[in-house]
Amino acid sequence: MKPVYFLSVVLWCMLTVCVAKHSEQWPAQKHLNKGDMFQYKDCKSVGKAGYNESGVYMVWYNSTTPYKVVCQHTSDGFYTVIQQRVNGLENFNRPWDDYVRGFGHTQGDFWAGLNQIYYLTNTGQTHLTVHMQDFPGNIRQINYLNFKVEGPQQWYRLSISNAYGDVPDDLGYNNGCFFYTYDRPDPYGCAHQMTAGWWYNYCTYALPNGQYYHYGPYTPTTGMYNGIFWKDWLGFGYSLKYISLVLSHP
Structure with a gap:
């Protein structure tokens, strides 16, 4: 994706979150194709139908089961946002059931839900792009040609595999790992000590769901580093200002 896309997404999130009402369950938010009875399958089909505004849309698992997704429509293509950290207003140290169904606000911090991520990656959206920004404003991006849950x-x-971008591959360490939370813990206690649900190995080199620390460098509140870090960019002890995970078709 082009840098201008990333900057536009960051500005959209940071401007709108100032006026957005905080919500515990992001699927409760209104969708932009309300009243349209066509059963769209994903953000790509929504965009091809002429919807060019980024936001929440109703799509369909099958002919009887609708659900909501967060679409980013750009000149580069159509993307589904599955995770985003903007301001630290949302608590990511949550139980298993919350991570399964999703939580947060789509214009701020949110997690789309493991069920949704499973469905999206098993219906063709297997290209993952991770956008990152530090507090001085430096931007990085890494892509994975294979991402599936x-x-x-x-x-x-x-x-997860086949990475390319301008930061080292820190998520490859999590390939083949199960998802864990504090109430469905991993063998090494990573979910508990790092205060976030994630695909833990022992433990992780990147933690997009970590605790939001303002200003970057931080002292962890537990026995392990638990910020929003990308180890081989700024290290375990630096928590990022912004990160998002988006899916697209190859």
Whole structure:
């Protein structure tokens, strides 16, 4: 994706979050294609139909089951946002059920939900792009050509590979790992000590769901680094100002 896309997304999030009403369950927010009875399958089909505004849209798992997604429509293509950290207003140290169904506000901090991520990656949206920004305003991006999540019986096990971008691949360490939370913990206690749900190995080199610390460098509140870090960019001890994970078709 082009840098202008990333900057426009950051500005959209930071400007709108100032006036957005905080919500615990982001799927309760209104969708932009309300009243349209066509059963769109994803953000790409929504965009191809002429909807060019970024925001929440209703799409369909099948002919009887609708759900809501966050679409980013740009000159580069159509993207589905599955995770975003903007301001630290949302608590990400949450139980398993919250991570399964999703939480937060789509114009601020939010998590789309493991069920939604599972469905999206198993219906063709297997290209992951991670956008990052530090507090001075430096921007980085990394792409993964293969990103897929298994279903609930497999604890939403992660498959991720084929990285390229301008930061080292810190998520490859999580390939093949199950998702864990403090109430469905990993063997090493990472979810508890790092105060976030994630695909933990032992433990992780990147933590997009970590605790939001303002100003970058931080002292962890637990026995492990628990900020929003990308180890091989700014280190464990630097918590990012902004990060988002978006999916697209190859």
